[in-house]
Amino acid sequence: MEILVIMGIGVAIGHFIFPKRAKTINERLQVACTLVLIFSMGVMLGQRENFLGELATVGWQSFVFFLLPTVLSVVCVYLLTRRFLGNKKGGPQK
Structure with a gap:
């Protein structure tokens, strides 16, 4: 905060x-x-003493911290776009 x-x-x-x-x-x-x-x-x-040994673990943690927010953001934007911007014909969805 x-x-x-x-x-x-x-x-x-x-x-x-x-x-x-x-x-x-x-x-x-x-x-x-x-x-x-x-x-x-x-x-x-x-x-760090064993950084090269920990590199795989740190890499996976970084990948998960990147993947989850990215996927959730894309899903939220997709759903909100469909909801508020309407379909391809230009009108709002019902």
Whole structure:
């Protein structure tokens, strides 16, 4: 919940306070910070003693964490699209 509050504050500051002329600098800073974060995560994983032995388990866990939300999101979008956007003829379904 705290993450959502912090993100909401960031969105509000970006929309109402942050100057438009600093947009390009902010975008580059975001990319740089993302690269540092990914690098740090790689270093942390590389320091694990049995990382190569755990790689298959970590890979499967990552795959499941990707697959379930993706499939559920696609199913929800499909059902909501059929419900609210109607059929191919352009009219709403009954």
